[in-house]
Amino acid sequence: MAEDPRDWELETQAVRGGLMRTEFGEISEALFLTQSFAYESAQSADDRFAGGPGFIYQRFGNPTTQMFEDRLALLEGAEQCKATASGMAAVQLSLMGLLRAGDHLVAGRALFGSCRWIISEWLPRFGVETTYVDATDLNAWKNAVRPNTKVFLVESPANPLLEVTDVAAVAEIAHAAGAKLVVDNVFATPIFQKPLKLGADIVVYSATKHIDGQGRVLGGAILGANELMTSAYKDMHRHTGPALSPFNAWVLLKGLETLELRVRRQTETAATLADAIAAHSHVKRAVYPGRADHPQAALVAKQMTGGGNVIAFDLGDRSAAWRFLDALEIVDISNNLGDAKSMATHPCTTTHRSMPEAERLEIGLTEGWVRMSVGLEGAADLTRDVTRALDRA
Ligand SMILES: *Cc1c(COP(=O)(O)O)cnc(C)c1O
Numbered sequence: 262m263a264e265d266p267r268d269w270e271l272e273t274q275a276v277r278g279g280l281m282r283t284e285f286g287e288i289s290e291a292l293f294l295t296q297s298f299a300y301e302s303a304q305s306a307d308d309r310f311a312g313g314p315g316f317i318y319q320r321f322g323n324p325t326t327q328m329f330e331d332r333l334a335l336l337e338g339a340e341q342c343k344a345t346a347s348g349m350a351a352v353q354l355s356l357m358g359l360l361r362a363g364d365h366l367v368a369g370r371a372l373f374g375s376c377r378w379i380i381s382e383w384l385p386r387f388g389v390e391t392t393y394v395d396a397t398d399l400n401a402w403k404n405a406v407r408p409n410t411k412v413f414l415v416e417s418p419a420n421p422l423l424e425v426t427d428v429a430a431v432a433e434i435a436h437a438a439g440a441k442l443v444v445d446n447v448f449a450t451p452i453f454q455k456p457l458k459l460g461a462d463i464v465v466y467s468a469t470k471h472i473d474g475q476g477r478v479l480g481g482a483i484l485g486a487n488e489l490m491t492s493a494y495k496d497m498h499r500h501t502g503p504a505l506s507p508f509n510a511w512v513l514l515k516g517l518e519t520l521e522l523r524v525r526r527q528t529e530t531a532a533t534l535a536d537a538i539a540a541h542s543h544v545k546r547a548v549y550p551g552r553a554d555h556p557q558a559a560l561v562a563k564q565m566t567g568g569g570n571v572i573a574f575d576l577g578d579r580s581a582a583w584r585f586l587d588a589l590e591i592v593d594i595s596n597n598l599g600d601a602k603s604m605a606t607h608p609c610t611t612t613h614r615s616m617p618e619a620e621r622l623e624i625g626l627t628e629g630w631v632r633m634s635v636g637l638e639g640a641a642d643l644t645r646d647v648t649r650a651l652d653r654a
Pocket residue numbers: 347348349350352373375376416420445447448466467468469470479480481
């Protein structure tokens with residue numbers, strides 16, 4: 262084949278990347294629900310165990326899972342992808358593979374709740390200390406570096422208030438300190454932001470979000486260059502058991518085919534809704550990375566090619582936020598995001614309820630904030646539903 266899939270347009274990669282056909286020539290990718298694989302001979306078993314081509318056991322790899330990994334790696338511009346059973350398995354593995362007892366981690370303080378638990382409660386059991394920083398403050402990253410700093414972790418845009426971090430600048434600070442930068446790219450998706458091109462060493466996803474995009478399965482992925490992926494994660498991934506189920510891999514593989522279409526449509530609708538929300542008299546403040554009034558709009562324009570499908574807005578207090586949620590007729594009250602169905606949540610009492618109040622206030626998360634993930638419904642229907650609920654807030 263003369264075509265190099267790495268040169269294809271993103272749309273082509275999303276539909277054809279990683280495709281492995283059997284002798285039947287199936288158009289839709291095959292689902293290999295098999296735990297193990299038979300070898301033609303004792304010699305061939307020996308060859309595969311010695312590291313030769315071919316599959317051995319589902320925990321190590323599976324053809325359907327590999328198609329998903331290869332397709333996502335192409336979209337991301339990564340040499341290698343390791344799929345995991347959930348986004349949290351990916352985040353946990355991405356850190357554990359790079360850290361040892363006695364090492365130090367620097368992390369942006371606005372993080373998904375379970376990521377904060379891993380860092381605050383889990384890593385210390387293994388002798389890893391963390392300094393949380395305001396991820397938008399480059400001096401804070403510099404000042405947090407210690408001689409034993411090995412990893413920087415950042416989510417950009419961050420959950421739930423959509424702060425944006427200068428990935429290229431933070432990568433430079435990490436590398437000057439001899440540390441690796443891990444970026445959780447869930448909110449941006451591979452469509453709108455390419456952290457590896459900006460200098461990050463590792464990208465992690467919860468594939469549960471936009472990559473599935475239809476609310477069905479959990480999944481995750483770790484991506485990076487071959488050398489680091491192999492040295493940090495290969496054995497760990499095989500032996501600790503976070504493998505993605507081939508069934509879920511198949512669902513996610515098919516999800517990738519429509520990812521670009523879905524995310525672009527969701528983003529168009531989100532831009533319309535964000536304007537309607539920001540203009541409403543009951544809204545104290547609206548944050549959307551695609552709007553000119555985003556606090557880091559210039560940075561968004563530099564490192565992202567779209568604002569994404571999540572909007573955050575402050576209605577002043579908890580009762581107003583709850584009145585808004587309870588008045589919605591089309592949009593669901595739910596804490597997921599990236600789904601075809603629009604959903605809104607009250608972070609203080611759901612996704613961020615385990616975050617101590619002092620830390621919540623540090624990231625500006627007060628009781629009036631609502632986070633909304635815009636789905637694929639019609640923009641006029643969503644605008645009507647949201648506007649009516651805002652009127653009642
Ligand atoms: C959802 C999410 C995760 C965790 O993913 P799961 O698939 O739910 O385990 C991690 N990071 C971010 C930013 C998320 O939104």
